[in-house]
Amino acid sequence: MNTFFNPSSVVVIGASNSPFNLGATICRSLSEFTSFQGAKYAVNRKGEDVFGCRGYTRVTDIEGPVDLAVIIAPSKVVPGFVRQCGEKGIRHIVIESSGFSEGGEQGRALQRELDEIRKAYGIRIMGPNCLGVLNTENRFCCFYGLQKDDMETFATESGDISYIIQSGGIVVIVLESFKKDVVKAAKIVSIGNKSDIDEADMIEYYGADTKTKVIGMYLENISSGRKFLEKARRVNKPILAFKVGRTGEGVKAAQSHTAGMANNDLIFDAACKQAGIIRVNSISELHALPKIFTRMPPLKGRRIAVFTNSGAFGGITADLLVENGLEMARLSPETQERLSRTGQIFNVRNPIDLGPALSMQTFLEIFDILLASDEVDGLLPVPSLWHPMVIEAIMELVKKCHAYGKPAAVYTPNATHKTISYREKYDVPLFESPEEAVRALSVSFRQYGYSLMKEEAARKTSVQEHMRRPAEGCSDYAAEA
């Protein structure tokens, strides 16, 4: 699988110098925008070079070895090219062309043909009807249609969130959003019709990938429920999934897009719970929530302390916490007493109302009191950014959270554009709305539960394996275990 993300030589099949040729955009970005340093080839009718990729009419004519083929030719000629790849010894192919199982009986027949050829040669295929791969670490990317500035938007920095995304349109939103956020992408695949490589294969791969700390998925269907469950269960990293097809209309729309048989949504939901996968409610949650995992310790209990200097947010967040299965922490008289000694606090009961005027010192004292208290599992600070000191206090809070092993989901009550600009400028994990902050705490708590479940399962498995080992060859003992 690693060859898809780190090939040493690539051929783009279907790339030519004709106007509007999509393959040419891949050749161009391999030569000009990405950091790809390996051998590059193009296959087209005339055998012409395309943007620095040496041209051939047949894959088998290429002299040197080729790791990866990217095919973006009309669907009916694709099987022939896959066969050429097989003959050439290429074992990794991204098929970006559409016109397969998402497009009627003829397309389905073509996709079946692909399957046969692939199996005959032992080829792994990504797609068809996909964008393929982006690896931010080595800046390799085989998306078509990439523009000059896109790699700056998509992969200026390499991060630790990897995605499995059935649709190209979603890839763009996620990557654009990261441009102004404190988390960044590691690897992204758009897997399209999933004729071979599917979400379960990718979960397994990302599970073992040391760069990947969080996995995000946009799915229109599941190829195999059993395989999905099996692979996801073994991966103890946060896995966030957004799925369309919650309604009949959504199912119909998705079918015309990436061709999968729709899965019953209730079954998918149950599978996620069993597999320890967190369902998210929107595309924006796929890029907004991971920072609670990468920038904060896990939430190990439900009891949240809210503090704000805009009283309204006490009520707003209290409603949201309860609606998201969390609780307002009950502060003991001792804790309240300690809080009241820090200065001008309006209300020392949770939600704690700080009032408008506070010093840095007061902020830090409040953080320590709440984080040290065994009545509190996590914080939901909603401080108005009325003074530059407040953002410095938030930066200190992030450090303290790690020291105490408890998370804070910070929302500064501002217009979205202002929150985004503060977050970018000061590199602090700010959430864009109170809803988002509360959701982040809620998924952190759920993930904590899943991680315990998966650790326990892994322990059991390893105990079973351990018990089996000395008994190898001894059928009685193995049967007993």
Next chain:
Amino acid sequence: MNTFFNPSSVVVIGASNSPFNLGATICRSLSEFTSFQGAKYAVNRKGEDVFGCRGYTRVTDIEGPVDLAVIIAPSKVVPGFVRQCGEKGIRHIVIESSGFSEGGEQGRALQRELDEIRKAYGIRIMGPNCLGVLNTENRFCCFYGLQKDDMETFATESGDISYIIQSGGIVVIVLESFKKDVVKAAKIVSIGNKSDIDEADMIEYYGADTKTKVIGMYLENISSGRKFLEKARRVNKPILAFKVGRTGEGVKAAQSHTAGMANNDLIFDAACKQAGIIRVNSISELHALPKIFTRMPPLKGRRIAVFTNSGAFGGITADLLVENGLEMARLSPETQERLSRTGQIFNVRNPIDLGPALSMQTFLEIFDILLASDEVDGLLPVPSLWHPMVIEAIMELVKKCHAYGKPAAVYTPNATHKTISYREKYDVPLFESPEEAVRALSVSFRQYGYSLMKEEAARKTSVQEHMRRPAEGCSDYAAEA
């Protein structure tokens, strides 16, 4: 009520030159930041002038007439000042001080005292525990703590959305958000503890205000359910309400903030339905949704046509439409045939998949076909902004929507910061997420129903009044009517 928004003379009671004096910030903004041109006075212990406001020790010492008093003094001296205002003949007072019914028995006693004085003199009071008034038309504002740039953020342009907001913190978010949106605020009041003027009074006032086209509310409680219902029923403008206290924890938090008795949320919900008020789900909806009313015709039916060049959004929006009580329009074979003649369309059934490449001409033809079709009540376009032509097409779409009398809620699948910048630059009503666009259509449809209901009720009332008129003095006829 108009005096609150357009006073010709103001006294700020409790403003002095002491450090951190909040009243001084009001004097300063009246003199320097707002466009207030009338006579300005300050009342304080030393009788000193404050930022260009002539100083007195007693309200009754001021020679000229005074329209409006703004009080921001410690709560226990407030009743005395209100009495002075009464003696001086001031009939409009904003009390910004806190420490009344939100703060224990002593505070409640003070608020009762205010009530008695107010009634004795026939004074109208806004607050206590509030920010008072902002009128963007004449740039009058009596908020405390205003900074130099705030009026540029809050009132550069005057718009047509007026707000009733119990809490100051919410005012800031709404106004900041408008800075980069295509709708602007008209008037805003923060009504705090509502000892006298409440949300129902403000609904009545905004209902008659010609500048106000949409009313937004942030509420922690309702002063009088009956009055609220009565006033709201007579106002045939979209009224959006966000209320905290949906859960027990939210109720508790709100009580400590603005002191109202919490109302049962189910009762509030029922009251909204009877009064034709739309409940919104978040603070952000209070500023994000009004553009569907001010920039688009109403949605008169449930049938929505979706078109996108990112197939994933077909499924995403189809799910959201159904979940929000709307429907995917069924396009007849004739309409599908007409669509397929426009060019390279991938899928002519709803959701319509445009594919990546389209000309301006094709866009315009699609708009005309869908808007003219009696199978479609409104549009949900999700076009990728891959080319500047697309934004021009959206600008044309806005015009066509008005021509056909059907709305479109446009979402361009981009990161939020990019959508916000396009919206601002091209002045088009873009929504920031597919969820927001679908919600906008859904509230537009609901409002259309409410407007018919209110028109009908108004007609009945006027018929009854008409029938009563000739019979005046004739009790038999009146009884019959």
